[in-house]
Amino acid sequence: MSTKSQVLTLLLKQAPEFISGEEMAQQLSLSRTAIWKAINELKKEGHHISSSRNKGYCYDRSDVLSxxxxxxxxxxxxxxxxxxxxxxxxxxxxxxxxxxxxxxxxxxxxxxxxxxxxxxxxxxxxxxxxxxxxxxxxxxxxxxxxxxxxxxxxxxxxxxxxxxxxxxxxxxxxxxxxxxxxxxxxxxxxxxxxxxxxxxxxxxxxxxxxxxxxxxxxxxxxxxxxxxxxxxxxxxxxxxxxxxxxxxxxxxxxxxxxxxxxxxxxxxxxxxSFVLGKTVSFTQSGIEYEGTAVAINDHGELVVQLPDNSEKILSSGEISLSSINPAT
Missing domain, CATH: 3.30.930.10 (Bira Bifunctional Protein; Domain 2)
Incomplete structure (x- = not known):
């Protein structure tokens, strides 16, 4: 784990409390200079870190992916x-x-x-x-x-x-x-x-x-x-x-x-599911169909009842629902 990663992890664990640079250095077996450099790098990446001469550093809530x-x-x-x-x-x-x-x-x-x-x-x-x-x-x-x-x-x-x-x-x-x-x-x-x-x-x-x-x-x-x-x-x-x-x-x-x-x-x-019980239209093997979504089976497939009461079972990647309307 890099120095920056170690410092960020410790700050996140400590938040919202402050932790002194000296304590961070002791816990991570790093120099105070290394801690200071890592915090500056984190700030440049968008992390919000408050500094206090008496208290040390505190990670403020910020939405930076890490x-x-x-x-x-x-x-x-x-x-x-x-x-x-x-x-x-x-x-x-x-x-x-x-x-x-x-x-x-x-x-x-x-x-x-x-x-x-x-x-x-x-x-x-x-x-x-x-x-x-x-x-x-x-x-x-x-x-x-x-x-x-x-x-x-x-x-x-x-x-x-x-x-x-x-x-x-x-x-x-x-x-x-x-x-x-x-x-x-x-x-x-x-x-x-x-x-x-x-x-x-x-x-x-x-x-x-x-x-x-x-x-x-x-x-x-x-x-x-x-x-x-x-x-x-x-x-x-x-x-x-x-x-x-x-x-x-x-x-x-x-x-x-x-x-x-x-x-x-x-x-x-x-x-x-907000599809069940509604009229759906889809294309399968180049043919357009319209029917009512009546069930989702144990394989996660959608069961559609057509106007002639026959059923089509639709599986992932096979079709795209082109419209969803309330069943009449």
Whole structure:
């Protein structure tokens, strides 16, 4: 761990209390000069650190993404994560794929303050602004069959929804497959991709990525998105930090995984769905269909009843819902 990382971790643990430079130097076995240099580096990165000649240093609440800040929010039951935080990334999904190719460990998390070319499902672009969002991807090595892939995507949606509900006053909804909505507008999109081992027929790697609109003001969205998208804090100042939300999302994700098969996340997924009972239209194999979303099965697939009473079962990555209307 670098000197700067050690100093930041100690300041975060001590906050909101002051700690003297001498005490920091003793605890970290560093010189006072090294402490002073590290604090100045942290201030240049945007961290708010108060100084007092008599009291020392105090970390003031500031929303700067950091691996140290995320680590401190993780529960003891959450596995040890390998976290990399980037100022900017072309795509954290690409970064995670490269990490998989390079043999990085299970539970490798890559977080970026902004994405230069963010993409959602089916390659759709979405809006990104530095300091106002969360863009992250997790590399998992599950060694499971392809039939279990849908489970990860549904679990992730429930984990994000739980984290937002727990840390804010908002109540989230889920649009099948993995879009999180607040007050009828999209606040988060989730994308999952698998890499397989041809010989074993198992999934060797799963990459789960997401983009979260955190504190982007409503008027800052492009005009064409203002009626469709929002953020967790579209008007007021955030009451939590992005590090806290990131940590809670992964706490919830691993909490569900650790309690399988008893964890009843699918029931929660169904309860939060605003698609069930509504008329949906979609395209499958080049043919357009319209019907009523009647169920989400145990694989996370959407069951749609067509006008002739036949059913279509839609799986992740296979279709895109083109409209959602109240059932008549």
């Amino acid at each position: 691996a140290e800040g995320i680590y401190l929010t993780l529960n003891p039951e959450t596995p040890k994560l390998s976290i990399t935080v980037l100022n900017s990334s072309e795509s954290t999904m690409k970064d995670a794929k490269l990490a998989a190719i390079n043999g990085e460990a299970n539970n490798t998390l890559i977080v970026a303050d902004t994405q230069e070319a963010p993409k959602g499902r089916f390659g759709r672009p979405f809006f990104s602004k530095a300091g106002s969002g969360i863009y992250m991807s997790m590399l998992l090595r599950p060694n499971q069959n392809f039939e279990e892939m849908a489970q990860y995507t549904v679990i992730m949606a429930v984990a994000v929804a739980r984290a937002m509900d727990n840390l804010t006053s908002e109540q989230t909804e889920i649009k099948w497959v993995n879009d999180i909505y607040i007050n009828g507008k999209k606040v988060c999109g989730i994308l999952s991709e698998a890499m397989s081992d041809v010989e074993s027929g198992q999934i060797s790697n799963v990459i789960i990525g997401m983009g979260i609109n955190f504190s982007l003001k409503q008027q800052e969205f492009p005009k064409e998105l203002r009626g469709k998208a929002t953020s967790l804090f579209p008007e007021n100042e955030p009451t939590i930090t992005r590090n806290e939300l990131i940590g809670e999302i992964w706490n919830q994700f691993y909490n569900i995984l650790n309690q399988l098969p008893e964890e009843r996340f699918l029931e929660e997924y169904r309860q939060k």
